[in-house]
Amino acid sequence: xxxxxxxxRAKELLEAKAVDLxxxxxxxxxxFQARPILVSSPEDTEQLVWxxxxxxxxxxxxxxxxxxxKKIALLxxxxxxxxxxxxxxxxxxxxxxxxxxxxxxxGIISKRKLEEKLGEIKEEDFSWEENSFLCQGKKxxxxxxxxxxxxxCRYPNPPLWDDLIGEKREPRESSVDYLxxxxxxxxxxxxxxxxxxxxxxxxxxxxxNACPLCYCKECFAxxxxxxxxxxxxxxxxxxxxxxGRSMHLAGRCVECGACERAxxxxxxxxxxxxxxxxxxxxxxxxxxxxSLEEEAPLLTYKENDPGEFIK
Amino acid sequence: MGEGxxxxxxxxxxxxxxxxxxxxxxxxKKRYGEWFPPEVKMVKNGKEVLLPPGEEMYRYLWTGExxxxxxxxxxxxxxxxxxxxxxARAIIEVTDKVFLHPPVDKxxxxxxxxxxLGILACLQPEPTCFCSLVGGGPFWRDEEALFxxxxxxxxxxxxxxxxxxxxxxxxxxxxxxxxxxxxxxxKGLPSPLPSYFxxxxxxxxxxxEWNALSxxxxxxxxxxxxxxxxxxxxxxxxxxxxxxxxxSWDSCMxxxxxxxxxxxxxxxxxxxxVRQRVMHKFSYFPEREGNxxxxxxxxxxxxxxxxxDIREALERMVEKIDRLRT
Amino acid sequence: xxxSELEVNNPYLPLLLPIVxxxxxxxxxxxxxxQGDSIFSYLPGQFAEVFVPGRGxxxxxxxSSPTSGQILEFSIKRIGTVTTALHRLxxxxxxxxxxxxxxxxxxxxLKNHNLLFVGGGIGLAPLRSLINYVLSPQHREEFGEVFxxxxxxxxxxxxxxxxxxxxxERKDLHLLVTVDRGNNSWKGRVGLVPQVLKxxxxxxxxxxxxxxxxxPIMIKFTIKSLLxxxxxxxxxxxxxxxxxxxxLGKCGRCNIGPxxxxxxxxxxxxxxxxxxxxxx
Numbered sequence: 001x002x003x004x005x006x007x008x009r010a011k012e013l014l015e016a017k018a019v020d021l022x023x024x025x026x027x028x029x030x031x032f033q034a035r036p037i038l039v040s041s042p043e044d045t046e047q048l049v050w051x052x053x054x055x056x057x058x059x060x061x062x063x064x065x066x067x068x069x070k071k072i073a074l075l076x077x078x079x080x081x082x083x084x085x086x087x088x089x090x091x092x093x094x095x096x097x098x099x100x101x102x103x104x105x106x107g108i109i110s111k112r113k114l115e116e117k118l119g120e121i122k123e124e125d126f127s128w129e130e131n132s133f134l135c136q137g138k139k140x141x142x143x144x145x146x147x148x149x150x151x152x153c154r155y156p157n158p159p160l161w162d163d164l165i166g167e168k169r170e171p172r173e174s175s176v177d178y179l180x181x182x183x184x185x186x187x188x189x190x191x192x193x194x195x196x197x198x199x200x201x202x203x204x205x206x207x208x209n210a211c212p213l214c215y216c217k218e219c220f221a222x223x224x225x226x227x228x229x230x231x232x233x234x235x236x237x238x239x240x241x242x243x244g245r246s247m248h249l250a251g252r253c254v255e256c257g258a259c260e261r262a263x264x265x266x267x268x269x270x271x272x273x274x275x276x277x278x279x280x281x282x283x284x285x286x287x288x289x290x291s292l293e294e295e296a297p298l299l300t301y302k303e304n305d306p307g308e309f310i311k
Numbered sequence: 312m313g314e315g316x317x318x319x320x321x322x323x324x325x326x327x328x329x330x331x332x333x334x335x336x337x338x339x340k341k342r343y344g345e346w347f348p349p350e351v352k353m354v355k356n357g358k359e360v361l362l363p364p365g366e367e368m369y370r371y372l373w374t375g376e377x378x379x380x381x382x383x384x385x386x387x388x389x390x391x392x393x394x395x396x397x398x399a400r401a402i403i404e405v406t407d408k409v410f411l412h413p414p415v416d417k418x419x420x421x422x423x424x425x426x427x428l429g430i431l432a433c434l435q436p437e438p439t440c441f442c443s444l445v446g447g448g449p450f451w452r453d454e455e456a457l458f459x460x461x462x463x464x465x466x467x468x469x470x471x472x473x474x475x476x477x478x479x480x481x482x483x484x485x486x487x488x489x490x491x492x493x494x495x496x497x498k499g500l501p502s503p504l505p506s507y508f509x510x511x512x513x514x515x516x517x518x519x520e521w522n523a524l525s526x527x528x529x530x531x532x533x534x535x536x537x538x539x540x541x542x543x544x545x546x547x548x549x550x551x552x553x554x555x556x557x558x559s560w561d562s563c564m565x566x567x568x569x570x571x572x573x574x575x576x577x578x579x580x581x582x583x584x585v586r587q588r589v590m591h592k593f594s595y596f597p598e599r600e601g602n603x604x605x606x607x608x609x610x611x612x613x614x615x616x617x618x619x620d621i622r623e624a625l626e627r628m629v630e631k632i633d634r635l636r637t
Numbered sequence: 638x639x640x641s642e643l644e645v646n647n648p649y650l651p652l653l654l655p656i657v658x659x660x661x662x663x664x665x666x667x668x669x670x671x672q673g674d675s676i677f678s679y680l681p682g683q684f685a686e687v688f689v690p691g692r693g694x695x696x697x698x699x700x701s702s703p704t705s706g707q708i709l710e711f712s713i714k715r716i717g718t719v720t721t722a723l724h725r726l727x728x729x730x731x732x733x734x735x736x737x738x739x740x741x742x743x744x745x746x747l748k749n750h751n752l753l754f755v756g757g758g759i760g761l762a763p764l765r766s767l768i769n770y771v772l773s774p775q776h777r778e779e780f781g782e783v784f785x786x787x788x789x790x791x792x793x794x795x796x797x798x799x800x801x802x803x804x805x806e807r808k809d810l811h812l813l814v815t816v817d818r819g820n821n822s823w824k825g826r827v828g829l830v831p832q833v834l835k836x837x838x839x840x841x842x843x844x845x846x847x848x849x850x851x852x853p854i855m856i857k858f859t860i861k862s863l864l865x866x867x868x869x870x871x872x873x874x875x876x877x878x879x880x881x882x883x884x885l886g887k888c889g890r891c892n893i894g895p896x897x898x899x900x901x902x903x904x905x906x907x908x909x910x911x912x913x914x915x916x917x
Contacts (some may be wrong), residue, residue: 028618028620029612029618029620029622029623030438030439030612030618030620033618034618035527035617035618035619036527036617038526038527056616056617060529202364202532202533202536202537203536204532204536204537204562205531205532205565206529206531206532206533206616208531209530209531210531210616210617222565224718225718230365230547230549230557230559231365231545231547231557231559231560232364232365232559233364233365262531262616262617264533264537264614264615264616368649369649369651371690371691371733373690373691377731378653378731378733380650380651380690382647409887410887412886412887415648416648416885417646417649418647420645513894513895516894516914517914542887542889543888543889543890544882544883544887544888545888546694546882546883546888547693548688548692548694550691551691551692554691556688556694561888561889561890563889563890568890569879571878571879571880572695572717572720572880573716575853577893577916577917578916590894591889591892594895595892595894598895599895
């Protein structure tokens with residue numbers, strides 16, 4: 001779709017030594033999968049790809065370079081860029097070190113949904129467009145195949161960029177918001193749903209490690225003194241971990257869904273931080289990562305902060 | 312050691328009778344679900360039965376005057392676990408060797424001796440499977456376990472035990488058919504790693520290849536927790552005046568795995584930890600026990616969030632090793 | 638896997654033993670002397686997993702020698718949760734002990750040799766087990782000359798001061814104690830252990846074997862000095878520290894290359910260590 005331009009631009013930046021490294025996506029070893037790649041030489045830019053399976057949030061791969069002095073070009077979707085904005089606001093990097101190649105994104109497609117609707121699928125049967133694809137002689141709109149977090153995405157365009165490759169787009173008019181759906185259920189049903197989902201969690205921390213904003217040196221989940229949770233994935237410890245993580249992300253989560261897509265057990269783990277962000281939005285009219293000048297509500301004090309709970 | 316055929320109705324009779332004491336792995340259920348009653352308990356893999364994610368090792372209690380330490384008596388009903396050859400190999404060739412090696416791990420031993428294994432032949436390897444690369448195969452079997460090949464109206468069976476009391480003679484023809492079937496299935500699978508691999512891999516400990524290989528890994532525990540052979544665990548104390556020693560799954564991918572009390576960490580970054588995982592499975596364990604600590608089931612490849620593919624890592628190292636040998 | 642029908646014991650169960658005496662060595666190191674038990678028989682250089690009920694379990698090298706009678710001694714530095722809990726205990730209280738684990742020192746190889754012990758800080762603890770074994774009446778004749786070089790950061794950091802005095806009085810060994818930094822009342826040698834080794838230990842390497850233990854950096858430089866003095870790697874023996882949990886070679890965390898520190902270690906000859914990856 002815009003792969004050639006991306007490769008050209010990345011090559012330019014490396015050849016001109018404007019950046020030391022380019023972090024992007026390349027094809028995975030399995031069909032319908034892309035994986036992160038680090039490119040440091042101009043010839044290797046041929047390996048960069050950009051398609052509907054570019055699932056990981058690449059901003060996460062900036063984290064190991066906080067202490068270095070390298071200049072990095074990052075291929076970033078709308079949500080990935082929001083994460084970079086927050087990392088910049090939280091002073092993890094000086095602005096000059098990150099060169100954002102912004103990519104307006106039409107959403108990540110779920111392989112699971114493709115298999116459910118189309119049965120056994122082979123890569124060669126598909127031909128991809130921005131908003132649709134051809135398969136088995138039929139044209140399909142991607143809407144019903146998108147990952148749940150992408151179906152409700154409000155910010156497909158990067159809010160900050162040094163290069164923009166692709167066409168800016170309007171947020172999707174989606175009828176399906178899985179957060180709304182679950183929020184509208186009765187309490188009993190919701191509790192059933194979440195306890196069932198979280199009982200399947202094996203506490204591998206793939207969700208946490210895939211998140212660009214979970215970068216605490218020692219995560220509270222692994223703290224020994226004090227010890228909050230054990231190493232066993234019991235329901236109560238799992239609840240503690242996921243609720244705790246969602247709260248630690250309050251006002252910082254960029255709703256990218258990388259956590260949910262990383263989960264090997266396919267648990268709808270994104271729902272929890274998304275709900276917290278909804279609450280933040282309703283109470284502070286704030287959405288994270290949209291501008292370098294924003295002030296995160298839980299990190300700034302304002303005299304007119306809500307205070308009815310103070311009796 | 313017998314072999315024979317079990318007619319469908321006889322099989323159902325036998326299995327219905329035992330259904331509360333049968334475990335079936337997820338992957339076996341996907342392929343052979345119709346051969347088992349729906350009440351049969353599904354488990355992810357053998358680890359769930361033999362090495363649960365959390366278990367009590369012993370308990371202690373402050374009586375008011377002194378400390379008392381005691382262990383709970385556990386006993387397990389004899390049960391059956393039906394699983395694929397790779398999953399069975401994970402138990403027989405890896406976890407058994409670790410936990411039954413003296414001093415015998417009592418908890419594991421109690422569960423293991425009451426568990427009989429029924430290996431169901433694998434007739435449809437997935438694109439992520441590579442059991443033959445690491446010394447296994449879709450028809451791998453062990454003399455201590457039952458080996459079953461479900462066909463249309465009957466099941467071919469090899470091994471020892473109860474089912475042979477009501478099986479019929481198979482005969483040479485059937486044996487030939489099974490062998491042909493085996494060859495068919497094995498066709499698409501990769502050939503084994505060279506025998507010099509464990510030793511040569513050891514010499515590549517300082518290879519710069521590890522930097523490139525480990526960059527993408529996000530150091531979560533998905534591969535280790537889902538792997539049927541990964542067995543590393545942690546021991547911790549739960550409870551002040553009354554409590555127990557807890558054994559829980561641990562992962563060599565976590566940073567605190569080798570952290571000393573002095574805050575020195577021999578494996579401080581992801582690179583050392585990824586290298587440790589590969590070296591342990593493909594060099595250290597084979598040097599000690601004679602076979603890889605990987606059965607090629609491909610679950611880690613399927614589930615890794617960033618598509619870290621152990622087959623690629625092995626390919627690259629084999630390439631490097633071969634290049635230096637010539 | 639035909640595990641016989643013999644009764645299998647739970648190898649994780651600790652044996653509860655009472656603390657008979659606590660010796661305050663330095664401001665953060667205490668030696669705990671436990672009432673031994675005949676079922677816990679050990680060799681110099683082995684370690685045990687010490688269990689503090691309600692707090693945790695951690696591996697410590699056994700510092701007493703099996704020749705010293707029915708006692709079990711650990712010298713423990715207060716550094717984390719378990720050790721802090723230990724330091725709060727009093728005489729008469731019971732703690733759990735599991736073991737002995739590890740390979741211990743290679744006694745047969747060391748017999749009929751002269752022995753040079755080089756210890757740094759609390760590294761003297763595992764060495765002390767072997768030193769007292771060698772010096773015991775039952776075994777003294779089996780070994781040759783004994784030279785003990787021991788150093789610590791300052792006079793206050795020296796451990797086993799009471800034992801050092803006893804050794805000083807013996808005629809069948811040579812003891813040299815040094816500190817990195819002296820104080821007003823210190824009348825002994827001042828200098829880093831590897832340095833003092835180079836300057837003052839003049840021996841013919843071929844007839845000796847050296848056993849070294851201390852902080853990693855001290856071990857590194859001491860081995861360097863020993864090699865320069867003509868010791869071959871097989872003549873240098875050290876005992877390593879590692880994070881260990883099960884002590885049985887099962888939990889998978891203490892390996893250096895294919896060796897588990899809890900089974901094929903913690904004692905390693907430098908010859909073996911040289912060929913292992915530097916992951917310790």
